[in-house]
Amino acid sequence: MGLILSIETAIAVCSVALHREGNLLGRLELHQDNVHSQKLMPIIDALLTQGGFKTNDLQAIAVSSGPGSYTGLRIGVSTAKGMAFANDIPLIAVDTLDALAYGIHQIVDPKDFIVPMIDARRMEVYQKVLDGEMNEISVLEPLIIDGSSYIEYFDRGKVFFLGDAVSKIKNQIKHHNARFLDMVNSASSVGKLAHKKFMMNDMVDVAYFEPNYLKEFRVITSKKNPLLL
Known part of the structure; x- marks a missing residue:
């Protein structure tokens, strides 16, 4: 059946999509800042429910792998890895900029x-x-x-x-x-490229995969009080 759930959280957009054999079945997106941690799993559940699917129907999970927001990528990749591990299905990493261009x-x-x-x-x-x-x-x-x-x-x-x-x-x-x-990242394009990778058996190791942050994440110390971060 080739049913793939794709996740895009590299920027402020929180986007998920379902593809079967590379064809888009559905997509849900939130264009809001700082909602990934609270809204990602609910919109995944809503998308699966709308399509009449359950997580054990999925054959792979795809995720936008960076570059992008440190927090957004961490949440998206952690969610994708957790779902892939729990359901014993492959994880597919899709370059964030390649997916954007593919659109x-x-x-x-x-x-x-x-x-x-x-x-x-x-x-x-x-x-x-x-x-x-x-x-x-x-x-x-x-x-x-x-x-x-x-x-x-x-x-x-x-x-x-x-x-x-x-x-x-x-x-x-x-x-x-x-x-x-005027076009930003979407899980729709992630899913299109993920299907190509799925057909070529191009997966990543669920245990060891990390997103491409491109720059090292730095915590900035408060100038008013060096004890505060």
Whole structure:
């Protein structure tokens, strides 16, 4: 049956989706900050109930693996690992930026470029560059955006920017080939890529898998009282 539950919690969006053989059966999303810990399991239960399924009907769990919010990724991955272990089913990890880009690759010309990005505070973003056929052109890395960013791609085709960092880079990047899309992460795309991985038996070890935080998580000490965090 190939029934896969997908989880996306890398940014403020809390999103879950069900796919069968790569076809979307249903999706539930909450576009709110700081709700993952309270709402993720309830919307998973609601989605399964709506579809008439139980957890033991699932053949795999897929999760957005980062980069993104430390807290969001930790909650999403912990939930996915717990469900996979409890039901003795495979865990599939899907790169967060690949899933974001996959949402538009069918409408992009092969000679154009897709730049999925996630806000990393100030003018820094987590990003990579892919072509219209989802081939990776530049590797995942944090990047500080300025007016010269991506200049090497603009003369070769259109460059499609998408993700929750797009709103803050619009004033930095000015070029007629730049396209800014109001689109953020969704478990729908995670599930599409998860199906491909499932068919190739591309799973991760439930016990040892960790999300790609990209940057080390740091706790900032209070400047008023160094004893407070």
